[in-house]
Amino acid sequence: MQPTTTHSHTHGAHEAHHEPGFWQKYVFSTDHKVIGIQYGVTALFFLLFGFLLMAMMRWQITYPQKPIPVVGSLLNAVLGDVAAGGIMSPDLYNAFGAMHGTIMVFLAIVPLAFAAFGNFVVPLQIGAVDMAFPRINMVSYQAYAIGGVFMPFFVFTAGILDSGAWANLLDYRDGLPHHVIAARRR
Amino acid sequence: MVFLITSSLLGAVNFIATIIQLRAPGMTWMRMPFFVWAQFVTAFLLLLAFPPLEAAAIMQLMDKVAHTSFFLPTGLAVSGGELANISGGGSPLLWQHLFWFLGHPEVYVLILPAMGIVCEIIANNTRKPIWGYKSLVYSVLAIGFLSFIVWAHHMYLTGMGTKISTFFQTTTMIISIPSVIILSCLFISLWGDIHLHDTYYVIAHFHYVVAPGTIFALLAGIYFWYPKATGRFMSEFWGKVHFWLSLIFMNAVFQPMFAQGMQGMLRRMYDGAANYSLAKVGTDAIGGLTDAIMKSNITISHAAWALGLAQIPFIINFFWSLRHGKKVTSDNPWEATTLDWQTPTPPPHGNFVAQPQVHRGPYEYSVPGQPKDFTPQNT
Numbered sequence: 001m002q003p004t005t006t007h008s009h010t011h012g013a014h015e016a017h018h019e020p021g022f023w024q025k026y027v028f029s030t031d032h033k034v035i036g037i038q039y040g041v042t043a044l045f046f047l048l049f050g051f052l053l054m055a056m057m058r059w060q061i062t063y064p065q066k067p068i069p070v071v072g073s074l075l076n077a078v079l080g081d082v083a084a085g086g087i088m089s090p091d092l093y094n095a096f097g098a099m100h101g102t103i104m105v106f107l108a109i110v111p112l113a114f115a116a117f118g119n120f121v122v123p124l125q126i127g128a129v130d131m132a133f134p135r136i137n138m139v140s141y142q143a144y145a146i147g148g149v150f151m152p153f154f155v156f157t158a159g160i161l162d163s164g165a166w167a168n169l170l171d172y173r174d175g176l177p178h179h180v181i182a183a184r185r186r
Numbered sequence: 187m188v189f190l191i192t193s194s195l196l197g198a199v200n201f202i203a204t205i206i207q208l209r210a211p212g213m214t215w216m217r218m219p220f221f222v223w224a225q226f227v228t229a230f231l232l233l234l235a236f237p238p239l240e241a242a243a244i245m246q247l248m249d250k251v252a253h254t255s256f257f258l259p260t261g262l263a264v265s266g267g268e269l270a271n272i273s274g275g276g277s278p279l280l281w282q283h284l285f286w287f288l289g290h291p292e293v294y295v296l297i298l299p300a301m302g303i304v305c306e307i308i309a310n311n312t313r314k315p316i317w318g319y320k321s322l323v324y325s326v327l328a329i330g331f332l333s334f335i336v337w338a339h340h341m342y343l344t345g346m347g348t349k350i351s352t353f354f355q356t357t358t359m360i361i362s363i364p365s366v367i368i369l370s371c372l373f374i375s376l377w378g379d380i381h382l383h384d385t386y387y388v389i390a391h392f393h394y395v396v397a398p399g400t401i402f403a404l405l406a407g408i409y410f411w412y413p414k415a416t417g418r419f420m421s422e423f424w425g426k427v428h429f430w431l432s433l434i435f436m437n438a439v440f441q442p443m444f445a446q447g448m449q450g451m452l453r454r455m456y457d458g459a460a461n462y463s464l465a466k467v468g469t470d471a472i473g474g475l476t477d478a479i480m481k482s483n484i485t486i487s488h489a490a491w492a493l494g495l496a497q498i499p500f501i502i503n504f505f506w507s508l509r510h511g512k513k514v515t516s517d518n519p520w521e522a523t524t525l526d527w528q529t530p531t532p533p534p535h536g537n538f539v540a541q542p543q544v545h546r547g548p549y550e551y552s553v554p555g556q557p558k559d560f561t562p563q564n565t
Contacts, residue, residue, distance in 0.1 A: 031535045037415060040408070047401075048497075055494055058487040061458030093456035105292065106190055112404050113299035114232070115197055118225045120411060122201065124526035124533065125219045127210025127542040127564075132203035133196075140196040147189025 030134035035141050036120030042145055043112035049152070050103040053096045060088040099152055107148045115144070191240045194232045201229040210525065210564075212544030216323070217563065219524045219548040220316065223323050224302030227330040228295050234334070235291040242284035249276070257281045286337040294333045298326060300403035307410050310522045313559050315549040402432070405500070413519050417531045418511030424503045431496035438489035442482040451475055458483050521560045524548050528562055 029035060056075075059068050065087055068075065072086020082092040119137065123130055131137045205226050209218070218226075245256040253273070260274030309316045316322065405428075412420050460480075518527040525544070529537050542564040550561040 033415065033533060051494055055491055058490050060456060062483050062487040064457040064460050088456070090456045105296070109296050109400055109404075110194070113400060114225065114228050114295060117299055117303060117404070117407050117411070118201060120415065121526055122222055122225050123204060123208065124529060124537060125222050125524050126205060126208065126213050127525045127538065127544060128204060128208035129536045129538065131200050132207055133200050136196050137200050140193045140200065143189045143193035143196070147187065147193065150189070151187060
């Protein structure tokens with residue numbers, strides 16, 4: 001579990017003052033400060049990701065029906081016909097808009113503002129040794145990281161493309177007859 | 187989404203329990219830094235607003251996989267005039283209510299921690315007690331309560347009826363009162379200290395708290411607490427470069443959008459409203475968009491991409507400073523009063539060398555008669 005540590009303790013020698021290994025210290029940490037930094041770095045990554053979605057949408061608005069430079073062919077290869085020829089289709093524009101909003105609100109700003117700074121600063125400012133429930137704190141971060149990676153992944157790979165920005169988090173496309181879907185679209 | 191909601195709920199419970207139970211001796215409620223208050227209220231908003239969304243998401247999922255009709259009305263007419271093959275009896279409006287019952291408190295979840303960060307940084311950089319601490323606290327509590335009864339102002343066009351609309355218009359106007367009190371307190375705290383701008387990069391950030399203010403405040407927080415977390419400063423020069431470029435391009439992105447909106451350019455048009463200009467017969471035709479407004483799309487986009495490039499100094503600065511930043515010479519490099527600066531740097535697991543005893547409020551800056559212009563809470 002700790003292949004990167006430099007010390008030479010054998011298994012079973014885990015006393016209380018044991019210096020934690022890399023995984024314990026930085027990945028499965030229950031220290032509120034480490035968890036705060038984990039939230040912060042992850043949220044900054046999603047902030048950049050959400051920004052890049054918007055940057056591609058701005059290209060389509062500014063130069064409609066022109067192939068997106070640099071990443072256009074990549075989008076076509078990964079997402080298929082919705083980016084045929086590197087050109088952003090209306091469906092893809094809608095999907096990017098919805099994901100931009102969802103990512104920025106739920107995966108970037110709230111984790112950064114509330115969870116990252118909150119975790120790092122609040123226990124220090126009130127003079128506590130840690131959060132009330134350090135392990136739940138760790139699980140909270142892991143649930144966020146897992147959900148955060150899977151949500152955009154499924155949206156883009158499963159072809160769930162719908163409009164409605166962040167107010168329309170799920171889509172009915174698979175479960176209803178196609179003409180019902182057509183009526184629901186704005 | 188279920189993962190995210192679970193994460194938020196667990197986090198909210200954790201913060202509430204921590205703030206109620208784990209305060210150091212002497213850390214009374216009114217001695218808590220404002221940032222802690224903001225986090226406390228935010229935690230309650232998350233705790234109370236997310237379950238309705240989770241319920242709504244499950245109902246939507248049931249509509250999809252179990253053929254229920256929570257949100258699908260009887261006689262749903264579809265394209266071609268056929269009736270949809272559904273049991274009906276639901277209401278699409280219900281989804282909107284459930285979503286915005288989360289959605290509006292959520293926007294306060296976004297801004298309140300940012301306001302808390304701004305409050306800490308202003309007090310520290312102006313070397314003055316924050317102006318109107320108690321009004322800040324009561325205002326943030328009022329916002330917390332009111333944010334739950336304004337949600338339908340996102341739904342005026344759904345045909346709710348004028349009486350319901352009037353109620354939500356009224357609550358919406360009421361909630362602006364505590365919001366303005368908070369911003370007023372922060373601005374009055376700044377009064378007379380503008381000349382301190384060039385002493386810190388961070389202090390310049392919070393002027394923008396009202397627009398894309400959240401992100402700017404968060405970046406300010408990163409510059410501010412970075413020395414405590416890592417033991418090194420980020421580069422102030424590149425911080426200033428990052429700030430000024432971001433400020434200019436952020437404005438260049440959002441200012442023209444006011445004008446576009448006032449001319450009636452709709453959002454969510456994937457061709458950037460080019461179809462409007464095709465319909466235009468003359469330069470001043472009603473319903474058309476002027477050339478200047480159409481061309482501002484180009485300006486906005488280039489500003490947005492430039493805004494992205496302007497983040498490169500920040501990203502490099504962030505990682506470069508981990509190893510090469512100027513080392514802090516003190517555990518309290520900003521000479522701040524709150525307990526977070528009275529720990530070793532970076533704080534070890536367990537935080538404090540000894541249990542701190544709190545004797546005073548969080549913002550005792552420039553108190554007459556004290557030897558220094560800051561008096562930490564634990565002295």
